[in-house]
Amino acid sequence: MKSYSDSYKRAGVDVTAGYEGVRLMSEHVRRTHIPGVIGGLGGFGGLFKPDLNGMKAPVLVSGTDGVGTKLKLAFALGRHDTVGIDCVAMCVNDIICSGAKPLFFLDYIALGKNVPETVAAIVSGVAEGCVQAGCALIGGETAEMPGFYPAGEYDLAGFSVGVADEERLLDSANAAEGDALIALPSSGVHSNGFSLVRKILADSNTSLGVTFDGLDRPLGEALLAPTKIYVKPVLALLREVPVKSAAHITGGGFYENIPRALPAHLSVKIDRAALRVPHVFALLQRLGGIPDRDMFNVFNMGAGMCVIVAERDAERTLGVLSREGEEAAIIGRVVAGEREVLFA
Structure with a gap:
């Protein structure tokens, strides 16, 4: 029955x-x-x-x-x-x-x-x-x-x-001063910070159907772009390079997630010029009048995943990731400090 x-x-x-x-x-x-x-x-x-x-x-x-x-x-x-x-x-x-x-x-x-x-x-x-x-x-x-x-x-x-x-297993305790911080690019906003995104759109009376300069599709489609999955390129990297630690840049952005890949006595210094920030973030920041600090504390700003490797392994890391289809970039270095994210 x-x-x-x-x-x-x-x-x-x-x-x-x-x-x-x-x-x-x-x-x-x-x-x-x-x-x-x-x-x-x-x-x-x-x-x-x-x-x-x-x-x-x-x-x-x-x-x-x-x-x-x-x-x-x-x-x-x-x-x-x-x-x-x-x-x-x-x-x-x-x-x-x-x-x-x-x-x-x-x-x-x-x-x-x-x-x-x-x-x-x-x-x-x-x-x-x-x-x-x-x-x-x-x-x-x-x-x-x-x-x-x-x-x-x-x-x-x-x-x-x-x-x-x-x-x-990767361990934040392995990171050392002078190590390279390498970012794998995001596909956009991914799946965090959308309460702020929605407030920006509501406050600015912005339609999801508008295609802004710098976007190749309507804003709604750009925002809906799915979160990039980094499993296969990172597993390939782990087979060839002694990665020390990694951070998934989700809710809390840079300030919350990158320190999770560091020991308590170290910080990272980010080179702003090395970041490849998709235009959708600049658009949201302009529409909402959002301060830089908040942007980096909410969104991935184009860096969906970060890995920390020894400086001597940085170029090899970029090569492996490139072979896997990832346009990764060195965006900073590990420096002395107390688990802070600093910008140069």
């Missing part, structure tokens, strides 16, 4: 829509299957058998996050197929900062009304993010919550688990 309840449907929850959503998302989930995946969707737990061969002391590294108020732009633009990439990126980019390879991902979608096509579009983005990260989407949950979320709106969160050999 198939599960169905008229009473529950009258209360706002259509279980058959949930089943249709699972059917539509299944093809996207299959794209992410890698060795280690056991079974498919429908069980009470996602199963994964990791290959730990060659590891002396495997350590599991986990990360969890959501997309935040960037979802409001997805609602406004009617675009639901990219925010899943953001969700994956916010988790796996944190994991890679420990030197771990992401293995699998699970998502959680809570919505006011379950529209199977919308859910499938969201999951298609999650699947694309997993493909970019080289990990498997092995499960998730879709919760229809009428009266809690309005119809047409949803929240999206997830978590990922990765693995690294203990002796190869």
Whole structure:
């Protein structure tokens, strides 16, 4: 007997829509299957058998996050197929900062009304993010919550688990004075600071449909550009260069995240001229009259991921990243101090 309840449907929850959503998302989930995946969707737990061969002391590294108020732009633009990439990126980019390879991902979608096509579009983005990260989407949950979320709106969160050999974990204690700080470019605003973005747009009465000078697409599309996933280039780098530590530049910008890659007695000095800041940040700063300090304390300012390496390894690092398609740049040096971010 198939599960169905008229009473529950009258209360706002259509279980058959949930089943249709699972059917539509299944093809996207299959794209992410890698060795280690056991079974498919429908069980009470996602199963994964990791290959730990060659590891002396495997350590599991986990990360969890959501997309935040960037979802409001997805609602406004009617675009639901990219925010899943953001969700994956916010988790796996944190994991890679420990030197771990992401293995699998699970998502959680809570919505006011379950529209199977919308859910499938969201999951298609999650699947694309997993493909970019080289990990498997092995499960998730879709919760229809009428009266809690309005119809047409949803929240999206997830978590990922990765693995690294203990002796190869990155550690902020390894950074030393004179080391190079190298930035991997971002694709734009990524998925943090959107409460400020939305306030800037509201206060300046700026339309998402306007294409400003310096942008190659309407502002809404530029802002919705998904968070870049750095897993594959950073893993390639770790195989060839002794990276000391890394920082994912998310909420809190430079001032909060870069110090997390430093020991307590060291700081970094950033060369402003070396930064490649996408035009969208200058536009937001102008529209909102935002001070420089706040811009660097909220946004990634074009540096989505930073790695710290010895000065002697800096050029080799740039070469490896270039081979991986990343136009990385040396943006600063580690200096004496108390975990501060300084600008030259």
